[in-house]
Amino acid sequence: MSQSKSGSILLMAIILAGCGGGDSDVPAKPKFTTQVSFGDSLSDVGTYNVGFVAAAGGGQFSINGPNANGRAANGNSIVNWTEVVAINLGLPAPCAAVTGLIDTAGAQALSVPVVSHTGCNGYAQGGALVTNPYGIHNTYYGTYAAASGLGGAELTYPVVTQINNYLTDHGGSFSGNELVSVVVGGNEVQLQLTLLVGGATAAATAAVTAAVPTQIQADIVAGTCVPTDPQASNCVSTAVAELTPTVGAAAANTYLSPTGPAVIAAVTAMATAASELVNDVNTLILAKGAKYAMVANIPDFADIPALAAYSVAQRSLVDFMVITFNSTLKAGLAALPGSANVIYLDTYTSIKDEINNPAKYRLTNTTAQSCDPVLTPQNRALLCNANTLIAGQTADTHYLFSDDTHPTPYGHLLFATYVLQQMTIKGWY
Amino acid sequence: MIVKQTMVSCSVAAGLLVLSANAAAAGFALIEQSASGMGNAFAGGAAIADDASTVFFNPAGMSRMSGKQIVIAAHAITPSAKYTSAIGVPSGGDAGSTSIVPNAYFVMEVNPALKFGLGVNAPFGLQTEYDSNWVGKQQAIKSKIETVNVNPSLSYQVNDRLSLGGGLDYQHITGELSQDQGGAIGIAVINGSDNTWGYNLGVLYRVDANTRLGVAYRSTMSYTLNGTVTTSLPFANGPVSLNIKLPDTLSISGVHQYSDKWDVMADVTFTGWSSFKQVKIVDGTGATLSNTPENWKDTVRVAVGVTHHYNPQWLVRAGLAYDQAPVPNEFRTARIPDNNRTWLSFGGQYKPSMTSAIDVGYSHLFVSDSTINSPTPAPSLIGTYKNSVDILSVQYNYSF
Numbered sequence: 001m002s003q004s005k006s007g008s009i010l011l012m013a014i015i016l017a018g019c020g021g022g023d024s025d026v027p028a029k030p031k032f033t034t035q036v037s038f039g040d041s042l043s044d045v046g047t048y049n050v051g052f053v054a055a056a057g058g059g060q061f062s063i064n065g066p067n068a069n070g071r072a073a074n075g076n077s078i079v080n081w082t083e084v085v086a087i088n089l090g091l092p093a094p095c096a097a098v099t100g101l102i103d104t105a106g107a108q109a110l111s112v113p114v115v116s117h118t119g120c121n122g123y124a125q126g127g128a129l130v131t132n133p134y135g136i137h138n139t140y141y142g143t144y145a146a147a148s149g150l151g152g153a154e155l156t157y158p159v160v161t162q163i164n165n166y167l168t169d170h171g172g173s174f175s176g177n178e179l180v181s182v183v184v185g186g187n188e189v190q191l192q193l194t195l196l197v198g199g200a201t202a203a204a205t206a207a208v209t210a211a212v213p214t215q216i217q218a219d220i221v222a223g224t225c226v227p228t229d230p231q232a233s234n235c236v237s238t239a240v241a242e243l244t245p246t247v248g249a250a251a252a253n254t255y256l257s258p259t260g261p262a263v264i265a266a267v268t269a270m271a272t273a274a275s276e277l278v279n280d281v282n283t284l285i286l287a288k289g290a291k292y293a294m295v296a297n298i299p300d301f302a303d304i305p306a307l308a309a310y311s312v313a314q315r316s317l318v319d320f321m322v323i324t325f326n327s328t329l330k331a332g333l334a335a336l337p338g339s340a341n342v343i344y345l346d347t348y349t350s351i352k353d354e355i356n357n358p359a360k361y362r363l364t365n366t367t368a369q370s371c372d373p374v375l376t377p378q379n380r381a382l383l384c385n386a387n388t389l390i391a392g393q394t395a396d397t398h399y400l401f402s403d404d405t406h407p408t409p410y411g412h413l414l415f416a417t418y419v420l421q422q423m424t425i426k427g428w429y
Numbered sequence: 430m431i432v433k434q435t436m437v438s439c440s441v442a443a444g445l446l447v448l449s450a451n452a453a454a455a456g457f458a459l460i461e462q463s464a465s466g467m468g469n470a471f472a473g474g475a476a477i478a479d480d481a482s483t484v485f486f487n488p489a490g491m492s493r494m495s496g497k498q499i500v501i502a503a504h505a506i507t508p509s510a511k512y513t514s515a516i517g518v519p520s521g522g523d524a525g526s527t528s529i530v531p532n533a534y535f536v537m538e539v540n541p542a543l544k545f546g547l548g549v550n551a552p553f554g555l556q557t558e559y560d561s562n563w564v565g566k567q568q569a570i571k572s573k574i575e576t577v578n579v580n581p582s583l584s585y586q587v588n589d590r591l592s593l594g595g596g597l598d599y600q601h602i603t604g605e606l607s608q609d610q611g612g613a614i615g616i617a618v619i620n621g622s623d624n625t626w627g628y629n630l631g632v633l634y635r636v637d638a639n640t641r642l643g644v645a646y647r648s649t650m651s652y653t654l655n656g657t658v659t660t661s662l663p664f665a666n667g668p669v670s671l672n673i674k675l676p677d678t679l680s681i682s683g684v685h686q687y688s689d690k691w692d693v694m695a696d697v698t699f700t701g702w703s704s705f706k707q708v709k710i711v712d713g714t715g716a717t718l719s720n721t722p723e724n725w726k727d728t729v730r731v732a733v734g735v736t737h738h739y740n741p742q743w744l745v746r747a748g749l750a751y752d753q754a755p756v757p758n759e760f761r762t763a764r765i766p767d768n769n770r771t772w773l774s775f776g777g778q779y780k781p782s783m784t785s786a787i788d789v790g791y792s793h794l795f796v797s798d799s800t801i802n803s804p805t806p807a808p809s810l811i812g813t814y815k816n817s818v819d820i821l822s823v824q825y826n827y828s829f
Contacts, residue, residue: 028722088611359663421718
């Protein structure tokens with residue numbers, strides 16, 4: 001009897017010890033109050049949707065206007081990935097914090113007054129760089145390379161300025177309930193490519209120019225050119241034509257050598273831009289109270305349609321620049337004291353997989369642009385809409401690209417899907 | 430060979446049992462394991478041991494059986510869960526619907542002190558399904574969990590007061606979760622299944638000629654459900670897995686024969702729902718596809734009941750229970766909008782012969798209104814659920 005009692009007590013003890021218990025609670029998902037976006041055209045929700053851009057039916061860097069992504073509560077068509085994320089988080093549709101155009105050329109015909117919009121937290125601006133204020137299509141952009149001819153009217157506030165403007169507009173800090181995104185870097189590649197192309201062109205021109213007198217003499221001796229004046233000026237064009245693919249190309253190739261100073265400078269500039277971005281994220285976002293920050297790397301830039309004509313070697317160089325930026329960014333973010341509050345969006349891998357495996361994403365074309373280069377003003381997504389597409393395509397197209405650089409609304413939807421997936425992994429969604 | 434036979438048994442059981450019920454015990458536990466117990470709101474479950482359903486409630490109770498007995502029971506469970514937003518707009522329809530949960534038990538005497546029993550039942554189950562276009566479609570459309578439990582057991586009568594019992598539980602689980610992922614993905618349907626082993630133990634102690642105490646424990650059941658996710662976007666499709674640990678339970682029961690006509694009984698059951706922290710679904714690479722914090726809490730269910738023996742052929746039962754919900758208000762989801770419930774139960778038994786009996790039980794569960802505050806995935810679910818459950822059970826017992 002006493003054994004039975006002991007057995008019963010022991011059994012009870014085992015049972016009570018085993019019943020219930022468990023690990024600590026899983027954190028609740030955050031309840032975001034606002035979405036704040038910094039960066040470039042990939043997150044721009046309408047900074048330039050004024051003046052001639054609005055008149056052309058443009059405004060965002062995709063296919064503008066209604067599409068299958070639907071409409072936000074305010075009636076706006078959902079084009080950009082930030083708009084998709086906002087609607088999935090139940091947040092108001094993002095709107096541009098600043099609108100306007102600044103044109104310093106000639107009669108300044110493209111200018112539209114710059115206006116700040118209280119309550120709008122879409123600070124990203126097409127063309128923006130990390131720190132440099134003269135981004136792609138800024139009115140002063142052409143300063144960087146005479147050959148670019150890319151000067152425009154776009155504000156291109158760099159990310160550092162965008163963040164500082166946010167802080168100025170919001171009392172100097174984040175509340176900690178914002179979903180903050182930073183998507184920038186593609187224009188850094190574009191800038192460095194512009195500089196490299198300009199430098200290579202200049203090097204080729206200099207080499208050809210230096211070789212022209214000798215080439216003219218050789219042409220006269222060979223009889224391929226008969227001078228008509230003492231300066232043999234009629235032989236210059238022939239000499240240049242002969243020298244450009246040889247001496248000129250050699251000089252350009254030397255300039256673009258992966259081990260040459262110009263390329264090293266370009267790659268270094270990419271790393272510098274990434275380091276500056278890490279510093280901005282650290283000091284201006286995390287240190288100012290943000291608890292939920294997403295920072296994207298540069299997409300698979302070497303495979304965009306804009307670079308389709310580049311040689312394999314040139315695309316490899318672009319890829320190396322992108323990877324340099326991305327690896328610097330990733331390592332820098334991981335080392336931050338607030339890294340637990342950051343999601344590193346691997347846009348590079350995500351887009352590369354879409355390009356290489358289109359069927360998995362129901363993409364029908366990942367190499368060509370859907371905006372018709374002839375019908376679309378300047379062949380730019382900013383000015384592309386359903387009326388300027390190539391034959392047979394609509395705003396609901398499952399092409400990945402709108403113009404030769406930017407995604408279609410469906411491409412944005414896929415990127416938003418990727419972002420929400422990363423937020424899920426992080427426990428934010 | 431034993432494993433193979435068990436697998437066959439499980440397959441047969443799965444074929445017989447259509448388990449799709451909104452859980453009628455808190456969380457997604459199913460306490461509906463007998464119609465005889467239903468009439469008393471399952472008060473005294475681990476101590477009554479009046480029929481072969483004691484295989485589930487307390488295997489030590491088999492010591493009170495003689496000869497052989499088969500029990501077959503079926504339970505029609507009709508839950509109701511209706512969502513209304515904070516501004517008074519209903520959506521989704523009634524997420525509950527009537528489901529049939531059967532179970533069966535067999536007990537036989539090996540020798541006067543040793544009894545063998547076998548139970549086939551469903552200790553856990555859940556189904557909620559909303560209109561596919563309801564406001565919360567991105568949080569849940571369909572949630573379905575089915576279990577089949579095969580439970581061979583033994584009891585041993587130590588002396589005229591004390592009996593011990595134990596059993597093995599081979600359990601199969603299937604789950605289906607669906608929601609509208611929105612955007613490019615569309616509706617995602619996740620299916621998975623797994624099998625696992627558990628055990629249960631029991632003690633029955635006869636205090637005196639009129640009073641018995643019982644203690645029963647059922648172990649946790651740890652699963653890794655493997656299956657697939659299917660969407661309209663191929664890249665999102667593929668293998669998935671989900672780890673889930675179903676809780677252990679401890680029941681302490683007493684029954685007292687107050688007179689020739691009246692029995693009273695009581696019961697307290699602890700359920701370790703704190704093992705249920707999250708629903709985290711990962712893909713074939715280990716990446717998280719979906720992660721919903723649950724953070725359930727351990728619960729206590731208390732029940733009291735009374736049985737009136739009208740004559741040797743007829744008896745009537747009544748019971749009252751209070752069943753805590755494991756779901757914290759801040760973590761309530763559309764998949765299981767559970768809340769505390771109060772059971773009011775009635776039932777009876779008719780014995781058409783010395784070897785057979787028919788039991789009927791009915792319970793209405795008054796479930797407190799549940800608040801939900803789940804903003805994502807948007808559109809948000811911020812509002813109230815009105816819940817209730819009705820259960821009608823019938824059971825046939827045959828001794829031979």
